[in-house]
Amino acid sequence: MRPERRINARPRRVVLGATMAAALSGCEGVQSVLSPASDDARMVADLAWWMFATATFIFVVTMGLLITGVALRHKREARRISFRNATVMVVIGGVIAPIAAIVAVSLSGVMIGDEVEGDAGSSGPVIEVHGKRWWWEFRYLDRDGRVIATTANELHLPVGQRATLRLMSDNVIHSFWAPNLQGKTDLVPGKVNTLYAEPDVAGRWRGQCAEFCGLQHGLMGFVVQADAPQDFDRWLQAQAAGAVVREGRGLQVFMDLGCGECxxxxxxxxxxxxxxxxxxxxxxxxxxxxxxxxxxxxxxxWITSPQDIKPGALMPAFAPPSDDLDALLTYLEALE
Structure with missing residues (x-):
């Protein structure tokens, strides 16, 4: 059986990729700062609403001053406004109000930033987040710092436990952003940044790289899955195990094509x-x-035409005979 060709024309494939990503996020959880699923994200959402209210206040004051000035100038019987009154209006509406709004928003941002960072909880998992070109690798560590499980592009977290995320990159600067759980934090080569995540409800949300990192930046997404602690523990135990199927024709095709080198x-x-x-x-x-x-x-x-799905992806295309491709797909579908 020949594989399904998802996209044929270059302009269409980019649009379809973005549309598919949006559809995934829409079906399984809104990717939005204003739909928080943790206390950390809730504070960020509150700050967003406060900034919106402040901007609205400044807009109303500015438009009020503008309308007042126009009305006074075109009203025939109105007396000329005194210099003192004009100065008071300008100082209050044009200086004091904006400065007060800026100070309030800045202080709120600093206070929320400190609180969002917080202290690492002793009960949550420790996860290394590696930004690649252009995908994500999540490594789950035990108490001794050894890797016990590795996943790609799917971050699993326990509800009610504060996970420690160690962000790192060995290529360019990326930015880890799961808006339903936390604010943005950069992955800087040569430096390890720390972020904490503690979902308070079970759910599934989409995350995104928020720093331009190259050709595939727009399609460098990931999924966050939050489950009850017992479900998370079962998932992690299963992920720590080796492959369910360790032999067969499909594995041989996998190795013959050179897939095992990457x-x-x-x-x-x-x-x-x-x-x-x-x-x-x-x-x-x-x-x-x-x-x-x-x-x-x-x-x-994806195996036969990766560039049709993600132009610029580093994965090469393969064109095995149809029987070999069927065996390879059957093998990969068994890796649960």
Missing amino acids: HAIRGTAADGQKGPDLTHLASRRTLAAATIPNSRGNLGG
């Missing part, structure tokens, strides 16, 4: 580190950094 499947000879870990690929809902849903047709299209 991708790892734990428990097999595939140990590449350049691309996403595929040990539990079938358990993920999306492909290509949350650009398209994880289906057999999309997976086949």
Whole structure:
């Protein structure tokens, strides 16, 4: 069976990728600062509303002064406004009000910034967030700092536990932004930044790289899944295990094509580190950094024509015989 070709024309493929990403976020949770799912995000949302109210206040004052000035100038029987009254209006409306608004917003931002950072909780997981070109890698650490599980483009968190996210990059500057959970924090090469996330409800939301990082910046998304602590523990235990299927024709095709040089499947000879870990690929809902849903047709299209889905992606295209491709897809679909 030949893979499903998702997009044919270059202008259409970019639009479809963005549309698919928006559809994913819309179906499983609104990607919005104004739809908070944690106390940290709630404070950011409050600040956003406060800034909107402040901007509205300044706009109303400014327009009021403008209308007053125009009315006084065109009213025939009105007396000329005194210099003292004009000065008072300008000072209050043009100086004091804007300065007060700026100071209030600045102080609120600083206070919220300190509170959002907070202290790391002892009960939450510690996760390394690696910004790649152009996808995300999440490494879950044990108490000794050893990696116990690795996922790509899907961040799982327990509800009610404060997770510590260590943000790092070995290429360019990225920015980790999950607006429903936290504010933006940059991933700077050579530096480790720390961010905390504590969802208070179960759900699924979309995140995004918020710093221009190259050709695929617009399609460098990820998904956040928050579950009850017991469900998260079961998920993490399953992710820490090796591949469910460790042999077969599909794996042989995978190795013959050279996929194991870039991708790892734990428990097999595939140990590449350049691309996403595929040990539990079938358990993920999306492909290509949350650009398209994880289906057999999309997976086949991604293998044979990655540039049709993400122009500029570093993954090369492969064109195996149809029987080999079917065996490869069947194998990858079994990696749950």
